[in-house]
Amino acid sequence: MDKEELVLKYFDGSLTEEEKVVFDQLVESDAEFKSQVEFEKDVKSVIRNKENDSHKKKLQGFESELSGGSTQKNRTFWKPLSIAASIALLIGVSWFVFNSDVFNGTAELYASNYEKYPNTVYTITRGDATDESLERLAFEAYETNDYDAAITYLTELKEKTRLDYVDFYLGQAYLAKGANLKAINKFQEIISINSEFKDEAYWYAALSHLKLDQKKEAEILLMELVKMGTYKMKEATDLLEKLN
Incomplete structure (x- = not known):
């Protein structure tokens, strides 16, 4: 069901x-x-x-x-x-x-706009018993909503690699767990290094601020996202209208 x-x-x-x-x-x-x-x-x-x-x-x-x-x-x-x-x-x-x-409060706006970001970086082949990599463990945990395990594996993966998407998915896992400040820190790191996930990081950082009832911070990020005109432009515009 x-x-x-x-x-x-x-x-x-x-x-x-x-x-x-x-x-x-x-x-x-x-x-x-x-x-x-x-x-x-x-x-x-x-x-x-x-x-x-x-x-x-x-x-x-x-x-x-x-x-x-x-x-x-x-x-x-x-x-x-x-x-x-x-x-x-x-x-x-x-x-x-x-x-x-x-009831367009910040918590409600967060809930109506939040959608978990899919795993787009590591394809998990079901039943592949030979794949015991750290990446598989991390994204398998992420896909099954085991965010504690995902954070553990992604943190270990970050220590061993320089893959910038690791911070992005760490931010996703923290956000799903309700650790909003940690999520914001990770998304800001992605924004600062101009990662390929930069646009997505703006959106999810804004949602994280909404969850904390930090409207001003969310508005600043949403306005930047609208200026870029790429990822979630319509959603960001609609959300700004509801916040103002």
């Missing part, structure tokens, strides 16, 4: 027992998945807290309109319908909130 569908069913309360086992295993083993679940919980909590009073007023007004001026018989008849209408209204308002740009 798709991970996004699992998250949706979790918050919907419709996970089967088998799906719940898979969900719990992903929370334990997949740091990115766990981070997304926790983020969704935080967003829903914020929405509940900030919209609770507004929802109550809307529902009360709606029910008053339905029941006002009616006989006792009519009120009895309309009560189930008013409850149903109230629930429908609540669902509608909640859907609007979740699917609009109302």
Whole structure:
């Protein structure tokens, strides 16, 4: 089952027992998945807290309109319908909130723009038992979201080689783990040496700053990315508009 569908069913309360086992295993083993679940919980909590009073007023007004001026018989008849209408209204308002740009805080903007960068530098041939290189270990761990192992192997690889992409993927692993400052440091190193991953580093450094609620720093990097006009130009432009 798709991970996004699992998250949706979790918050919907419709996970089967088998799906719940898979969900719990992903929370334990997949740091990115766990981070997304926790983020969704935080967003829903914020929405509940900030919209609770507004929802109550809307529902009360709606029910008053339905029941006002009616006989006792009519009120009895309309009560189930008013409850149903109230629930429908609540669902509608909640859907609007979740699917609009109302909550365009930096954390939300990060989540809506972040996408793990794929392994484009080392092809892993499955079942190749003869390949025990450090690069294979590093990128195999990266591809399977074992970021602790990926960081260990990439750090060792950095000590033995001068491959500039190592710092870029170290930054990716740190970002996925939530070690945002370390991620920024790695992306800045890539930018400073004018690596082939320089443009990508601007984008991910900006996202890292967003995750830390550092809007100004993110804006500076995004503006540079737009000026270069190569990688993620449209996304960077859209993101700047939402930040301003």
